[in-house]
Amino acid sequence: MRLKIIVTLSVLAGAILAWNLYRIFLQVPDEASQGAIFRIIYFHVPAAITSFTGFYIGMFAGVGYLLRRDLRFDSIAASINEVSLAFATITICTGSIWGRIIWGIWWTWDARLTSYFVCLLIYFGYFMLRRAIDDPTTRARLSAVLSIFACVDIVLVWKSIEWFRTQHPGPVLEIRGGGGMAPGMESPLWWNFLAFLMLAAALILIRTRQEGMRREIDALRRYANAF
């Protein structure tokens, strides 16, 4: 059943991405002031939203562990956070490429970029902490607490664009009070978001299964060592 879901999600995500690539590169015209490079927004923004969504769902999975004390919740939380970290890395890399073309620099210590980098560092810390703890229940407990702290910090990240002076482009999409994109330009972005979410879900399911297997192996190893 789980394998079927993974395959279905991956195939659907692949199909949507392929269709979207066609639309993004062949149908959508260049943006008036930025030229061809603006197309990176179709990957940058969905990856960013996916990573944020993931970090929050990861936190709820952590809270789920704290309430139910079931290690499966911890596996889910760890998998979600790991996949979200991958998407966060994609966001920072694509943003950096865009910055090189438009601003002429790979990186600037602008508030939004800095905060996003801070967010990335916090989650690197999350995985460092997980690696440093051997006992599975302690690991689950502490990483759940850390992810709650991290998510509260992310709120500051999210709000930073309104709080600080920033070079980062202001909100573009209409739902965030931006002016919106030209008709026909915005829809590939939402489709890409859907595809990214499905891809993330498939990856998370694969990772959760690996985590479950690892727990089983650990249990067997402990059982074998007991004799």
Added chain:
Amino acid sequence: MKFLRRTLAIAAKDLRSEIRGKEAVNASVSFALVILLLFSFAFDLEPAVIREIAGGLLWLIFAFAGTLILNRSFARELVNDCLDALLASPLSGAQLFLGKCIANYVLIVIVECISLPVFVIFYNVVPQRLALLFVVMLLGTWGITVIGTMFSAMTVNLRLRELMLPTLIYPMLIPALIGAIELSRVLITGAPLAESLFWFRVLVAFNVVFTILALALVEIVLVG
């Protein structure tokens, strides 16, 4: 009332043992002096430049030197299994945490009160609004202390705790540090304060949010 009494008992215990041993404060002050020395090689010593970046330098010193105290906070209880004894006592996790927070806070403020005058003498920067700067120091230090003590509790049983603590807390502290640095810069240079008042709110919000969060979650971290 009982909560407060027990919290203060822990704080008094920690402070008393620190006053007798002085190991954390000595290390922290010496470290602060070393950083002060290193800064003199790191940048141009033009008075105008130093005034502009003094806020940032001060908070780097406070954050780095503070970590040494925070690292010791729970680690000192490992000897003779004192931490287990404390957890087995009628104290709640929140009382233990808050007590340790208060002790750490006092110690870090002491280190700051020593390093600030040394900074003023070494770099010839006289803060324009000293009283307000002190308020900012008190606010910013509480943020460092709450996050630091919480993560000190989380990492106390890890092999690499001396390494883990700074790696985990500095990214978390960024909002508080930015606020404190920005306010200190304004107060040292004597620039108009009105535009930066917003940062006071950020600092207070950071402190309130993370204090409540830490008090709510510390039981899970310490006991399970």
